[in-house]
Amino acid sequence: MSRAYNFSPGPAALPESVLRQAQQDMLEWGDAGASIVEISHRGPEFMAVAAAAEADLRTLLSIPDDYAVLFLPGGATTQQALLPLNFAAPGQRADYVLTGHWGKTATRQAHAYVDLNVAASSEAGGFRDIPQAGEWRLSPDAAYVHVTANETIHGVEFRPAAAGGHAFPDTGDVPLFADFSSSIASEPLDISRFGAIYAGAQKNLGPVGIAVVIVRRDLLERAGQPRADIFDYRLQLAAESMLNTPPTWNWYLAGLVFRWMLDEGGVAEFARRNAEKARLLYAAIDGSGGFYRNEVDAAVRSRMNVPFFLADDAHDAAFLDGARAAGLIGLKGHRVLGGMRASIYNAMPVSGVAALVDYMQAFQQRHG
Ligand SMILES: Cc1ncc(COP(=O)(O)O)c(C=O)c1O
Numbered sequence: 001m002s003r004a005y006n007f008s009p010g011p012a013a014l015p016e017s018v019l020r021q022a023q024q025d026m027l028e029w030g031d032a033g034a035s036i037v038e039i040s041h042r043g044p045e046f047m048a049v050a051a052a053a054e055a056d057l058r059t060l061l062s063i064p065d066d067y068a069v070l071f072l073p074g075g076a077t078t079q080q081a082l083l084p085l086n087f088a089a090p091g092q093r094a095d096y097v098l099t100g101h102w103g104k105t106a107t108r109q110a111h112a113y114v115d116l117n118v119a120a121s122s123e124a125g126g127f128r129d130i131p132q133a134g135e136w137r138l139s140p141d142a143a144y145v146h147v148t149a150n151e152t153i154h155g156v157e158f159r160p161a162a163a164g165g166h167a168f169p170d171t172g173d174v175p176l177f178a179d180f181s182s183s184i185a186s187e188p189l190d191i192s193r194f195g196a197i198y199a200g201a202q203k204n205l206g207p208v209g210i211a212v213v214i215v216r217r218d219l220l221e222r223a224g225q226p227r228a229d230i231f232d233y234r235l236q237l238a239a240e241s242m243l244n245t246p247p248t249w250n251w252y253l254a255g256l257v258f259r260w261m262l263d264e265g266g267v268a269e270f271a272r273r274n275a276e277k278a279r280l281l282y283a284a285i286d287g288s289g290g291f292y293r294n295e296v297d298a299a300v301r302s303r304m305n306v307p308f309f310l311a312d313d314a315h316d317a318a319f320l321d322g323a324r325a326a327g328l329i330g331l332k333g334h335r336v337l338g339g340m341r342a343s344i345y346n347a348m349p350v351s352g353v354a355a356l357v358d359y360m361q362a363f364q365q366r367h368g
Contacts, residue, residue: 005352008330009152009305009343010182010202018256025252037249046248050240053255060185060258060266063214064192070213070233071241071251076102076181076200079211080109083177083196086224086233088114088143095119095142095174099158099300100127100151101336102179113225114143127154129297133169143222144195145171150183150302152203153334155294155341157183157302166300168193175219183304184212185261186346187271195219203304204345206254209247261346270346277344277353278303284357291364309339315367316340326359328352 006013029036032045039045054069063069072079088094094114096107098121107116119138120131138145147168150157159165168176175195184199191197196215202208213233220234229235229243236243261270282301285292285308294301294308310316319340323331333339344353 002327004324004327004329005348005355006330007328007342007344007348007352007356009334009341010200011208012203012330012343012345013347014206014253014257015260015347018253018260021256022253036252039248041242041246041248046252049248049252049255050246053251053258056255056258056262057212060261061189061191061214066217067191067214068217068220068233068237070215070236071246071254072211072213072236073209073247075202075208075211076179076198077105077109079198079213080106080179081113082231082233083144083146083198084110084113084225085227085231087175087177087196087219087222088224090225091115093117093139093142095136095138095145097121097131097136097145097147098123098127099130099148099156100154101334102151102153102181103146103148106146106148106179110146117142119145122156126295127151127156128295130156130158130166130300133166136169138171138174140174142174144175144177146177146179148179149197150180150304152182152302152305152343153307153336153341155296155302155305155307156300157304159300164299175216182343182345183302185267185270186274186304188267201250201254203343204257204347206257207250210250210254212254257347273350274303274344274346276350277348278306280350280353280357281306281342281344284360288360288364289368291368292360304345305341305343307333307337307339307341309333312367313339315363318367319363322363323356323359326355328356328359331356 026035032039095117097119117139120136122129122131158168161167177196180197181199182203185204198213201210285294291311292308331340333341
């Protein structure tokens with residue numbers, strides 16, 4: 001068996017040790033007499049798995065006690081619809097800042113429920129930067145402000161000002177909601193700055209099919225809008241995210257990934273590795289004399305998803321074929337942008353990016 005370096009944007013690479021553990025646990029879980037996917041979610045074995053996953057995630061992300069954690073089916077897009085239902089009164093204003101494709105997706109899920117205000121957007125410039133915070137047209141009476149921490153397709157990320165980037169703004173009394181699907185757990189984060197953050201698991205946290213929502217508990221007191229029980233975060237919390245049968249296998253696997261991240265040194269260590277990987281890859285692109293190019297403003301370039309283009313797109317197919325032959329998969333760009341994209345989440349080792357850079361340089365020598 002030879003596993004490739006997998007640059008897929010999501011579902012994405014999982015750590016090999018996690019896959020091996022899952023393989024081992026697949027047949028029988030402890031002395032349960034059955035696999036973890038075959039036993040009741042309410043039995044002691046799975047309840048222990050769920051509790052450990054939450055405890056580990058709390059440790060990993062330093063989640064304050066006044067924040068609740070939900071593990072929900074339905075991915076990130078579903079949460080984009082549930083946020084207005086749970087936190088905005090019918091027709092109440094909600095502010096959205098668009099820095100790429102997924103911010104727009106969020107507006108499509110929310111617009112039926114709120115008076116949606118696009119407070120700022122970088123779409124006119126092709127989503128290559130983040131509008132300056134001073135230019136955001138925020139509404140004082142908004143239920144929340146929604147941003148996308150990392151735009152997975154456009155490769156645009158909010159970054160700490162100390163790192164020369166565009167930091168998350170202070171939205172005062174209006175809670176800031178952020179889609180962290182493609183950058184959660186990639187570096188230390190002060191969760192207390194947010195009203196809610198959410199993430200589909202399939203990039204940094206585990207397998208597709210489950211999402212994590214971290215929400216300040218006092219916001220759960222909001223009445224929100226008429227909604228079915230199953231869409232009600234407060235009821236989900238009271239039911240320990242088990243209002244209906246939860247995706248137990250996904251939850252269990254995410255728990256293994258949380259443990260792996262803690263064992264590897266936690267988010268501080270991943271921040272170090274992720275910075276190194278991004279540095280290597282952007283340096284290779286910028287140093288290619290225009291053979292490769294990334295079009296995102298340097299201050300807001302994503303550390304997780306690196307879209308890049310070949311100067312001559314006639315070489316795209318050969319680039320991808322050669323990459324696959326070199327053991328580098330998942331590099332085809334999203335159809336919205338074309339070109340290439342390397343997703344370099346926590347499970348991608350520095351050696352994988354080094355191998356990609358070697359391949360890019362060799363390809364340029366042959367075709368440049
Ligand atoms: C930033 C971001 N938000 C939302 C989504 C949609 O997630 P899901 O497919 O889990 O609904 C994605 C998927 O790639 C994403 O990258």
